[in-house]
Amino acid sequence: MLDMKFLRENPDIVKQNIKNKFQDEKLPMVDKVIELDEKRRTMQQEADDLRNKKNTLSKQIGALMKEGKKEEAEKVKAEVAKDAARLAELEAAEGPVADEIQKIMYTIPNIIDPSVPIGKDDSENVEVTKYGEPVVPDFEIPYHTDIMERFDGIDLDAAGRVAGNGFYYLMGDIARLHSSVISYARDFMIDRGFTYCVPPFMIRSNVVTGVMSFAEMDAMMYKIEGEDLYLIGTSEHSMIGKFIDQILEEDSLPRTLTSYSPCFRKEKGAHGIEERGVYRIHQFEKQEMIVVCKPEDSPMWFDKLWQNTVDLFRSLDIPVRTLECCSGDLADLKVKSFDVEAWSPRQKKYFEVGSCSNLGDAQARRLHIRVNGKDGKYFAHTLNNTVVAPPRMLIAFLENNLCEDGSVKIPEVLRPYMGGMERLIPKR
């Protein structure tokens, strides 16, 4: 969400930004909201004047009553009553206008960083850097569910019967591998100075609307029936929500947290063939990192954050690349975003395993996360990034560590979490 004052003073910047994001249908909103804001302020001024008058007269009534001048008090009462209707009218109108302004402000996209490449959709995202050699072995790499089945590691049929499409049972060594990756990622981030956290897995609607746009909410969030609670789509939601309505001391920044949680997503929309198996699912687990920092530090933290994910994947012998989201593919709240993609030797291309975002002050403005600085109060900047999100991450892991004999080698860093195992041996 933008600052209303900024929008009022820089409508052209806001409009150009909307054009850069190829959302021209939102252009009229800018003038509309300026007009509504003007209206709101005029109404507020009038209502405030009437309230001022009422307050003054009410005090007089109190004084008159005290002195026992009942008749005079009644006269003043009548005067107060004169304006009551007009004030009630204004008060009734204020709410809807304010709501409409907020709704539009929630829909106008955040100003993107000047470094973001202009493009209309994900086909125009830009590769930044590759890490590691994307090897294509001379034996065939099976589909990831086939690899898992060789280890009796997955049961999608049972999951379908129990919960439906988009769920899974991980079994045996594959399930253990899943937990190991999460544990390793947790320790990896703790070693880098992040504070480990296990957050609530459900959050209230006011937190939901604070951390994401309406469109995202509709496409992602599961609501608990009869309660004002939603299952989190990522622990970022409860982790940023942790700071709702807080005024943080400047010297307590940056807050760097790494959190574990299951994630629940509706995943509305059709999926292609490459999204079978455990690629796109309704439930997965994730180790996440979030940062709350001073505005001037957010670009620096952005670079540190995605680098963490790259380092983690490299420590597991998985080649990765970073891909910068172009303007049209960037979610409305984001200032800048990199996807971290892992190499798939089967598909001979990279696929998304993590996403690193700088939200600027957009979430902080919605959630009222402020910083008490030397020169007054200001909104904090928030960032988030995936450390690792199995089971999708396991696809990359299995494909890149699969050997010709059908075994899967366990990288050294993971062995302590796998009971010292160096290799997974197929059962069939």
Added chain:
RNA sequence: GGAGAGGUAUCGAAGUGGUCAUAACGAGGCGGUCUUGAAAACCGUUUGCCUUCACGGGCACAUGGGUUCGAAUCCCAUCCUCUCCGCCA
């Protein structure tokens, strides 16, 4: 889920329809006096938001409604915390 108590500033806490609510009183923080320094003592200072060029004005006592000329105070609903009971990893 049942019964009870409660939610006021950074914290503790007073205030039960107006004239001590920006909010007493106590603590903490900040500045100062005193001191070689510190402690103690003393003096001063210390909420946020909206609006305005400014002066000023308005709003906020968990949240949302209601009663009233006027609500922290009375009424209704919701949320949260604590104690006890019940249930349950």
